[in-house]
Amino acid sequence: MPHPTTRTLAWLAVASSLVACKEDVPQAWAAPASASQPLPIEVRQPLKLTSIETHERDSLGRPVRIACTTCHSLKTTAPMPTSPADLDEFHQGLTFRHGSLACASCHVAEPESGPLLHLADGQRLPTSQALRLCAQCHGPQYRDFEKGAHGGLEGSWDDGAVRTKNHCVDCHDSHAPAIPKVIPAAPPRARDSAEGTPDHG
Amino acid sequence: MDKLKRRSLKVLGASLGAGAFAVAMEPLRAFTAGLTLDQFLRSHFRELDPEELKDLLSRLEQEASEKIGRPVTMRADPPIEGVQFGYALNLSVCVGCRKCAEACHIENNHDRATNNSYIRVLEMDQGSLDLERGNADYDHPVPQPGKYYLPIQCQQCENPPCVKVCPVEATWKEPDGIVVVDYDWCIGCRYCEAACPYHARRFNWTAPVVPPAEVNTDQGYLSNRIRPQGVMEKCTFCLHRTRRGEMPACLEACPTGARVFGDLADENSPIRWVLANKRVFVLKEELGTRPRFFYFFDK
Numbered sequence: 253m254p255h256p257t258t259r260t261l262a263w264l265a266v267a268s269s270l271v272a273c274k275e276d277v278p279q280a281w282a283a284p285a286s287a288s289q290p291l292p293i294e295v296r297q298p299l300k301l302t303s304i305e306t307h308e309r310d311s312l313g314r315p316v317r318i319a320c321t322t323c324h325s326l327k328t329t330a331p332m333p334t335s336p337a338d339l340d341e342f343h344q345g346l347t348f349r350h351g352s353l354a355c356a357s358c359h360v361a362e363p364e365s366g367p368l369l370h371l372a373d374g375q376r377l378p379t380s381q382a383l384r385l386c387a388q389c390h391g392p393q394y395r396d397f398e399k400g401a402h403g404g405l406e407g408s409w410d411d412g413a414v415r416t417k418n419h420c421v422d423c424h425d426s427h428a429p430a431i432p433k434v435i436p437a438a439p440p441r442a443r444d445s446a447e448g449t450p451d452h453g
Numbered sequence: 454m455d456k457l458k459r460r461s462l463k464v465l466g467a468s469l470g471a472g473a474f475a476v477a478m479e480p481l482r483a484f485t486a487g488l489t490l491d492q493f494l495r496s497h498f499r500e501l502d503p504e505e506l507k508d509l510l511s512r513l514e515q516e517a518s519e520k521i522g523r524p525v526t527m528r529a530d531p532p533i534e535g536v537q538f539g540y541a542l543n544l545s546v547c548v549g550c551r552k553c554a555e556a557c558h559i560e561n562n563h564d565r566a567t568n569n570s571y572i573r574v575l576e577m578d579q580g581s582l583d584l585e586r587g588n589a590d591y592d593h594p595v596p597q598p599g600k601y602y603l604p605i606q607c608q609q610c611e612n613p614p615c616v617k618v619c620p621v622e623a624t625w626k627e628p629d630g631i632v633v634v635d636y637d638w639c640i641g642c643r644y645c646e647a648a649c650p651y652h653a654r655r656f657n658w659t660a661p662v663v664p665p666a667e668v669n670t671d672q673g674y675l676s677n678r679i680r681p682q683g684v685m686e687k688c689t690f691c692l693h694r695t696r697r698g699e700m701p702a703c704l705e706a707c708p709t710g711a712r713v714f715g716d717l718a719d720e721n722s723p724i725r726w727v728l729a730n731k732r733v734f735v736l737k738e739e740l741g742t743r744p745r746f747f748y749f750f751d752k
Contacts, residue, residue, distance in 0.1 A: 280533045281697035399723055401543070401713055401723050403710040404707060404710030404712075406700065407700070408699060408700065409700060409722070410698050410716070411719070413698050423709065423710065431708075433594040435595075436574075437551035438551075438592075439551070439589065440567065440568050440573065440589065
């Protein structure tokens with residue numbers, strides 16, 4: 253019968269080797285312990301919802317942004333025009349290709365009195381809640397967006413982990429929402445490309 | 454005299470025999486250069502015990518790190534129990550920008566010269582699903598009028614023809630649905646490439662060449678480690694990322710949000726919502742491969 257201390261030591265050795273062994277075996281990933289309840293998906297709040305880029309640059313070369321309310325809380329604007337072409341001060345040259353909407357379809361004519369946007373029923377809406385404004389016309393897209401099937405989902409596929417998704421204006425310019433044409437990334441130069449290589453046409 | 458003659462003949466015969474044996478074995482020695490006997494006689498990946506797996510990974514990690522002069526992590530994350538990976542792609546939203554193929558190229562340490570990627574984007578005529586007529590080499594602003602864009606990668610079939618034809622069991626379907634290749638077990642016969650109806654498998658005519666500074670050092674044994682010459686490779690839904698909860702690289706790169714990835718076994722997942730509410734279809738359904746990659750149009 254071994255001495256008790258020896259036996260304890262032996263057990264410790266076995267236990268520590270077991271622990272070490274466990275560390276070596278790759279463990280399957282598991283969502284954080286708090287994950288019994290799905291975490292809500294955070295929707296981005298892009299800067300352009302509440303501010304506009306200027307031509308000025310800061311010391312780090314980033315464009316200086318000015319909050320919409322810098323002007324729109326102080327200055328009384330002229331009656332709301334129907335299109336950017338009618339503007340003679342600020343926002344001239346704004347590209348507008350969004351159906352037959354007019355500025356006042358979404359914007360409030362007297363913004364100094366509160367939020368800058370309004371819903372179709374006249375209810376005032378801060379720009380940070382622009383999602384609701386888009387949703388009133390684009391129902392199917394909003395439904396898909398709510399279900400995670402439109403707009404992309406980042407972070408994790410698991411609902412117990414932190415996930416974010418794009419705001420409408422992350423991808424769409426609200427004044428010209430169609431995704432513009434882009435130059436694609438380079439095609440493959442592999443030998444299995446459809447046209448074949450010069451040697452194996 | 455006879456005795457002496459016989460003995461010298463014996464010696465001559467023996468040395469000739471030994472010499473011939475050495476010459477005959479020479480190609481094998483060249484073939485196994487840089488390979489220890491243990492590596493040569495290694496067990497199949499799925500039969501490795503934890504100790505052997507650990508040794509294998511640390512050896513590969515060391516080799517990969519030495520090659521690029523930067524630390525590489527080599528992992529072999531096991532499938533997550535109860536998770537079944539699936540992918541869906543909204544063709545109404547895809548603009549054909551190839552950002553997914555580009556992200557795959559970088560994430561999976563593909564050969565720079567061939568601009569290889571596990572994703573091939575086909576420019577298709579609207580109304581047609583004839584893959585033979587799709588153009589993978591378009592190089593003009595997208596989307597073009599009258600066209601739609603069909604990205605194709607491994608469909609992770611439930612009934613994968615590529616797995617059936619492998620003569621050495623170097624490729625198999627994992628419990629989470631991902632079809633994988635053990636690059637160290639593959640003999641490069643390319644039967645699987647011929648068997649795949651989606652052209653999803655690629656052969657490494659050369660070992661991929663990636664500048665050391667550009668190598669993705671987060672590597673998986675069954676996924677994006679740099680493949681040797683002469684073996685097959687394929688999309689693994691980025692299992693080195695997805696098996697620790699992350700999204701595949703192609704999804705994160707998509708600028709239009711056309712891609713939906715998730716757990717088919719989780720009834721609250723976005724991909725299950727897509728399958729239940731969109732008119733999804735799979736490519737070449739008539740072949741009975743039962744893909745786990747679904748396509749849909751919004752209208």
